[in-house]
Amino acid sequence: MKLEVRDIRKSFGDREILHGISFEVVSGRAMGFLGRNGAGKSTTIRCLMDVFRQDAGEFYLDGKPFKVTENRVGYLPEERGMYQKNKILDQLVYFARLRGASKADATRSANEWIDFFELGEYKNKPLETLSKGNQQKIQIAQAFLNDPDILILDEPFSGLDPLNSQIFKDAIADVVAKGRLVIFSSHQMNYVEEVCDDVTLIHEGDILLSGDLKALKRQMGQNKLALSVDGMTNSQVGEAVRAQFPQITLEHIEDMLVLDTHQAVTQQDILRFIAAQGWNVARFGMYEPSLNDIFVAKVRDHQ
Amino acid sequence: MRNFKLIFQYELSSLLGKKSTRITTLILALVALIGTSVPRIITWFDKPEDPAAVVETLPDSDMGYVFASPELHDAFAQALGVTEDNLYPDREALEAALNDRTLRAGAVITSDSQAEVLYLDRELESTDEQALSDILRQTHRNKFLEEKGITAAEMHAVETFAPQVSVTVLGQDSETNLMLAMILMIMVYTIVLAYGAITSTVIAREKDSKTMELLISSARPSSLILGKVAASGVSGVLQGAIIFLSAFIGDCIARGRDVNDGGAEYGAWHGPAGMGLVWQNSQDWATICPFWICAMCGLYRL
Numbered sequence: 001m002k003l004e005v006r007d008i009r010k011s012f013g014d015r016e017i018l019h020g021i022s023f024e025v026v027s028g029r030a031m032g033f034l035g036r037n038g039a040g041k042s043t044t045i046r047c048l049m050d051v052f053r054q055d056a057g058e059f060y061l062d063g064k065p066f067k068v069t070e071n072r073v074g075y076l077p078e079e080r081g082m083y084q085k086n087k088i089l090d091q092l093v094y095f096a097r098l099r100g101a102s103k104a105d106a107t108r109s110a111n112e113w114i115d116f117f118e119l120g121e122y123k124n125k126p127l128e129t130l131s132k133g134n135q136q137k138i139q140i141a142q143a144f145l146n147d148p149d150i151l152i153l154d155e156p157f158s159g160l161d162p163l164n165s166q167i168f169k170d171a172i173a174d175v176v177a178k179g180r181l182v183i184f185s186s187h188q189m190n191y192v193e194e195v196c197d198d199v200t201l202i203h204e205g206d207i208l209l210s211g212d213l214k215a216l217k218r219q220m221g222q223n224k225l226a227l228s229v230d231g232m233t234n235s236q237v238g239e240a241v242r243a244q245f246p247q248i249t250l251e252h253i254e255d256m257l258v259l260d261t262h263q264a265v266t267q268q269d270i271l272r273f274i275a276a277q278g279w280n281v282a283r284f285g286m287y288e289p290s291l292n293d294i295f296v297a298k299v300r301d302h303q
Numbered sequence: 304m305r306n307f308k309l310i311f312q313y314e315l316s317s318l319l320g321k322k323s324t325r326i327t328t329l330i331l332a333l334v335a336l337i338g339t340s341v342p343r344i345i346t347w348f349d350k351p352e353d354p355a356a357v358v359e360t361l362p363d364s365d366m367g368y369v370f371a372s373p374e375l376h377d378a379f380a381q382a383l384g385v386t387e388d389n390l391y392p393d394r395e396a397l398e399a400a401l402n403d404r405t406l407r408a409g410a411v412i413t414s415d416s417q418a419e420v421l422y423l424d425r426e427l428e429s430t431d432e433q434a435l436s437d438i439l440r441q442t443h444r445n446k447f448l449e450e451k452g453i454t455a456a457e458m459h460a461v462e463t464f465a466p467q468v469s470v471t472v473l474g475q476d477s478e479t480n481l482m483l484a485m486i487l488m489i490m491v492y493t494i495v496l497a498y499g500a501i502t503s504t505v506i507a508r509e510k511d512s513k514t515m516e517l518l519i520s521s522a523r524p525s526s527l528i529l530g531k532v533a534a535s536g537v538s539g540v541l542q543g544a545i546i547f548l549s550a551f552i553g554d555c556i557a558r559g560r561d562v563n564d565g566g567a568e569y570g571a572w573h574g575p576a577g578m579g580l581v582w583q584n585s586q587d588w589a590t591i592c593p594f595w596i597c598a599m600c601g602l603y604r605l
Contacts, residue, residue, distance in 0.1 A: 049520040068520055069305070075520050081513025086317060094313045098306055098521040142517070 001027035001062060001149065001181050008057035010043055016205065017043050020057065023200045023210040027149075027181040030172060032192035032213070034185075034295060035202040041185040042078050044202070045154050048183075049075055061150075072099060074148030078155045078185075080139040084128040088138055089114065091127070096145040106146065113141035117167065133161060140168060144175070151175055151182045157191045169195055189292040199291065201298055208298045217288050220297065223263055224287035225270060228256040230280040237279075244273050258287050306522040310530025311537075314505075318538040328542045332549035339553030365389075365407040366431065369397050375412050378446075382438050383410075397421060410435055415443060490543050502528075502535045 003025045010018040018040050025031040035041045047054040050068045059066040083091050089110055096106035114123045117137040122130055127138060136159055143153060153172075157165055172195055176182055186192050192199060193213070200210040209216065229237050234257045238250045241259060249260040259270065274281060289297070318324055367389045370376040376385070389406070391397040397409040401423045408431050409421040418439060420432040448458055506528070509515040518527055 046516075049516075051516055051519055069523065073520070075517065077513065077516045077520075079513040079516065081509075081515075082517070083317070083514060084512065085321075090313075094309070095517065095521065097309050098518070 003066065003150065003181055003183075004060040004063075005044070005048070006057050006060060008044065008047060008059075009055045010040075010047055010052075011055055018047075018054070019205040021202065021205065021207045022057075023207055025181055025183055025198070025200075028176065028179040029197040030176045030182040030184055030195055031198040031200060032184050032186060032196035032291075033200050033202065034187065034189070034192060034291075036187060036299070039202045040205045041187075041202060042154055045078075045152055045183070045185055049073070049077075049152065072146060072149045074099075074143040074145065074151045076140060076143035076153045076156055078158075080136070082127055082135075082139060082142065085126050087124050088119070088127055088130075089123040092138070092142055092145060095142050099146050099148075101146040109145050109147065110141075113144050114138075116171065117141055132159070133164060136160060137164060137167075140171075144171060147178075148175075149180055151180055153183070154185045155187075156184065157186065157188055165191070189290070189295060193291040201295060203299050203302055206302070208302055209294075213291070216294060217291075220294050221286060221288045223261045224289075225259045225261065225267060226253075226256045226283055226285055226287040227259060227270075227274075227281070228283045230282045232279065240277065241270075241273070245270070253287075253293065256283060305526060307526045307530050307533075310522065310526055311533050314531050314534035315537055318534055319541070324538065324542070328545055331542070331546050335546045335550040336553040339550045367391050367397050367400055367406040367409040369394055369409070369411045371411075371413045375415065378415060378442060379412055379438070382442060383435075415439065415446075486547075490540070493539065493543065497539065499532075499535075502532050505531060505535075 005021060005023050005025075007020045007022050008018050009016065009020050021040070021044065033041050033044070046052055048059055048066070048068070061071065089107075092110035092114070093103070093106045096109050097103060101109065111120075111123070114120055117134075117140070119130070119134060119137060119141075122134070127135055130138065140156065143151060143156075151172075156168065156172075160168060169191075172182060172184070176197075184192065184196055196213060198211060199213050199216065201208040227237060227241075228234065234252050234255075238252075238257055241248060241257075242250060245261075245265050247262060247264040249262065251258040251260065261267075261270070271284070274284065368383060368385050369391050370379070376390075379385070391400065391409070394411055397406070397411065398421065400406045401409055401421060404423065407422075408429070410431070411419045411421070413419070416439065418435055420435060422429065422431075445455055448455060506515070509518065
């Protein structure tokens with residue numbers, strides 16, 4: 001299953017929020033949709049979910065125009081809300097049936113997910129009787145109802161404690177393992193890095209990059225080496241390296257020095273230099289940037 | 304219209320399940336039941352009337368009397384409650400008693416059709432002259448009947464005679480149609496106003512609580528709106544039916560009919576008894592209440 005987002009444009013008043021964005025998501029892989037606050041993530045997802053209509057462009061599923069009500073789609077909106085005064089089981093069954101499940105399947109699915117989040121004792125109580133954390137679990141559960149083919153999660157980890165985040169990550173991993181299509185919007189890079197196989201980065205309504213996360217990391221880390229030496233500061237190491245190899249660019253990232261060789265110097269040349277210096281090397285190897293580094297670098301380049 | 308039925312059912316059960324809806328309906332039904340049965344309730348507190356004792360009496364002991372003749376005294380003393388203490392020989396003695404405030408008021412009976420009431424200070428709510436006038440009229444009436452050989456009880460029976468006139472309409476009854484039209488108009492008016500407002504509020508609340516985003520991504524907006532409007536309307540009709548039923552039962556009570564027979568006078572429907580929900584030969588609360596409760600429970604189960 002392949003979901004294509006093609007040249008989507010959306011304006012509110014005179015302000016264009018999405019400037020013709022395009023990317024693809026395939027099933028069996030979780031796609032992290034990244035961007036700063038106000039970048040256009042939720043607007044894209046709301047257009048996809050037909051909460052409002054885009055001004056131009058189209059969504060396609062396996063080459064055909066995508067209609068949310070004609071597919072089994074699980075959706076967790078950024079701004080979550082359910083019926084506070086209604087019984088939890090009743091409203092989960094209702095939401096599952098709205099998405100096309102039979103009453104028996106809806107009841108079974110709702111009970112499964114209530115049990116998954118260990119809230120079985122509350123299922124016949126109104127939502128408002130639960131704590132905020134448990135209410136969030138129920139809201140997450142409704143997205144997983146009825147075994148959706150497509151799961152769209154807008155900022156799913158916001159407000160979740162570490163234990164619930166882990167339970168949720170496991171649930172997403174199960175869905176991905178079943179070969180479902182998962183879109184996961186967030187500005188929390190660590191969660192995306194843990195859960196997603198692919199990433200799409202949106203900034204001010206433009207897509208900056210989209211693709212396989214590991215490949216992106218390799219690409220971004222190409223020609224870069226990480227070095228740190230015991231007993232010396234990164235600045236001291238950097239000065240010595242630059243004196244020997246003036247064509248190398250240096251970057252201080254966290255507790256290490258990143259050397260960009262620009263293919264002018266080989267790894268062996270640098271290794272020989274280090275050996276000649278007699279440094280007590282703490283770390284030396286290929287540099288693989290974190291998602292956060294990629295995000296910052298790409299946004300900086302764009303600006 | 305996919306999902307319309309599901310949305311309608313869920314919204315209807317949510318509306319009827321609300322405590323506020325149940326309490327409001329119960330209160331309005333009770334008000335209708337009690338309001339329409341008030342005339343009968345009042346009669347429960349009335350003492351049985353003795354037709355012979357129709358002559359009113361003035362209870363005031365602080366009122367004095369003067370009679371122009373012993374015959375007048377004999378004719379009116381009992382009705383006016385005259386004793387030796389409040390009987391005065393002449394007008395001067397009565398005025399003296401009023402001036403020294405021994406009496407509140409006084410009456411001089413000059414004939415069986417003429418009298419005068421005296422006050423020292425007349426209060427706003429004083430109605431002694433009206434009561435005296437009623438007694439003179441009643442006494443005159445009884446005397447007249449006696450002369451004609453008619454007893455007061457016989458006259459009372461004549462006056463309270465209630466003819467039984469039934470109406471059989473072979474064609475259309477415009478009065479019934481008008482009543483139905485009026486009732487329907489009021490119900491439609493209530494539904495349009497009240498439930499239109501309720502539906503708007505529910506939708507606004509869903510939008511505010513962010514539930515709408517979930518709903519709109521799962522169902523067509525037209526199905527959502529129509530389902531909600533239909534549920535609100537049916538909820539209103541059910542409430543109206545319960546209140547109307549309560550009013551009908553109250554009306555049966557008010558008219559003092561045996562519910563078993565009284566119901567038969569409401570067109571083709573043979574009343575609560577026709578539904579087998581009340582005991583035979585009964586017309587009091589003990590039989591009405593179980594029927595009423597059963598009807599309400601039944602409607603809520605829908």
